[in-house]
Amino acid sequence: MGEPGAASPVGVSRRALLRAGALTTATMGLSGCSVLASTAGVGDNVRVGVSWSAGELAAFRAVLAGYSGGYELVPLGDDIASALGARTAGRPDLVAMPQPGTVSAGIDDLEPLPNDLWRSEYERITGEETDDPHYALPFKLAHSSVVWYRPKLFTEHGLEKPTSWEEWLNLNQRIIDDPRLGGAGIAPLALGGADGWLLAVSFENVLLRHFVGTYDALSSPNYHPKSWRGRDVVKALYMLATMWSVPGAVSGGLDRALVLQYPDAVQEVFLYRRAAMVVAPDYAESVIRGFGTPEEEYDTFTFPAHKPTAPIAVAGDLLVLVKPARKPAEDLLRYLADPRAPLPWIRRTGGFIAANPLTDKSHYSETLKDRAREVHDQTQRIRFRLADQLGSVGGRDGLALVLQQLVRELAAGVPPATVARDAARKMAAIAEAAR
Structure with missing residues (x-):
């Protein structure tokens, strides 16, 4: 969710990481209290903590519109990890946690899920291959090994989707x-360099789809910082740097790419039509549909890999009950666990893959049907995004900053081999400082 010889299955390392994340979450508890107190009400309503904003928050409101009970949304953004550690009267009852590294605020803060809500298919997502109580219910999945492209342009010019790095x-x-x-x-290519996380998605996919053993080693909570300077990491960085540095490869050039944000990069392909492809998770569909692009004018292919059996990268939102759980909160959790619950999000906004495999796939766009089948295929190995497993301190944020610097150096004419070695050295230093 390892290539032969990998140190440990990702399910094991992820579970260990979830438990290790408790310390980080606890240290963030104080900063979150004021946010919770100022945004959440009190009473019988179920308080639902989410990280979503803008279009995603509106889409979730549409999901909740069919719920007969009372609820209050508590948008916490990047402070979402504080929701489990906060001890205020207005803290959330139910939380949608976006990163596996933030779920376990000390299992002590969570109520076990009702047994009848758990499905065996969820074990691939959470790594909980056990009969012990389960604490996190997968709700939303995101396929992150996705390349979006313009199918009509490919057809008109006799272009074919690549299946290997050389073909790409x-x-x-x-x-x-x-x-x-x-x-x-x-x-x-369009490249959204202003959002370093989007650069990280490309790096994670190169590493995962070509060097899965090293990806798994870096996913372990016990990895050594020097691992970032290993041959496979440098090679993955070099592969990316080589692709991005080819004259004419990136729309507007690398300097301009550094000021393009995630939605800008998507629009560069499907609105302004200045690029043929963009690497972005499946939820880019909501951006594409937001400016009226017909479904036949966008499509996806899976990020090219060294082997057809390579894992794919995923992200997800996991629903947890905060202890002590009230019955209204459990009732809302049951509502969201129903396979029909996410249909308003899927139909209206798109860019949503339900974690529940029983959700009717006929409501997805044609390209999201393919990505949903791939995510739910029990023979397809999956991994959570590396940056999400690393967490924010010295991990996710550090990787984003290092990759932005890599692009700056490429724009200045520094050779790909040099920027790759520099980026690996910087990540090792960040990881060491964060220990």
Whole structure:
């Protein structure tokens, strides 16, 4: 959710990481109390803590519109990890936690799930292959090994979806060299460098889809910081740096890419049509649909891999009951656990894959049907995103900053091999300082 020879299955390392995350969450508890007290009410309503904002928050409101009980949404954004440690009257009863590294605020803060809500298919997601009580119910999954592209452009110019890294490099060069494409201002790739997490998605996929043993080692809570300077990490960084540094490969050039945010990069492909592809998780569909792009004008392929059996990267939101759990909170959890609950989000906004495999897939767009089948395929190995497992301190944020610096150095003309070694050294130093 290992290639032969990997140190340990990701389910085991993830579970250990969830428990290790308790210290981080506890230290954040004080900063979250004021947020909870000022945004949440009191009374019989179920207080639901979420990290979502803007379109995703509106989509979740649509999901809750069919619930007959009372509820209050508590948007916590990046402070979501504080929800479990807060000890205020207005703290959430039910929390949608977006990262596995933040779920276990000390299992002591959580109420076990009702046994009848658990499905064996969830074990691939949470890594809880045990008969012990379960504490986190998967609700929303995100397929993160996704490349979005313009199918009509590919068809009109005889382009094919790549299945290997070499095929992808050759495809990019073909687009660059074609006078009707590169010559007309259409680049192979859009890159949202202002959002470092989007750069991290590309790096994670190169590492996972080509060097899964090293990915698993870095996912372990006991990894050594020097692991970041290993051969596979440097190679993955070099592969990315080589792709991005080819003249004409990135729409607007690397300097401009550094000021493009995630939605901008998606729009660069499907609204302004200045690029053919963009690497972004499946929830980019909500951005694409937001400016009226017809379904036949967007599609996806899975991030190319070294082997067809390579795992895919996922993210997800896990629902947890805060102790002591009130019956109204359990009732709302049951509502959200129903396979029909997320249909309003799927139909109206898109970019949502239900964790419950019984959710009717006919409501997905055609490309999300394929991605949902891939995520739910019990023979398909999956891994949670590396940055989400690392957490924020010295991990997720550090990786984003290092990759932004890598792009800056490439824009300044520093050779890919040099920037790759520098980035690996910086990540090792960040990891060491965070110990």
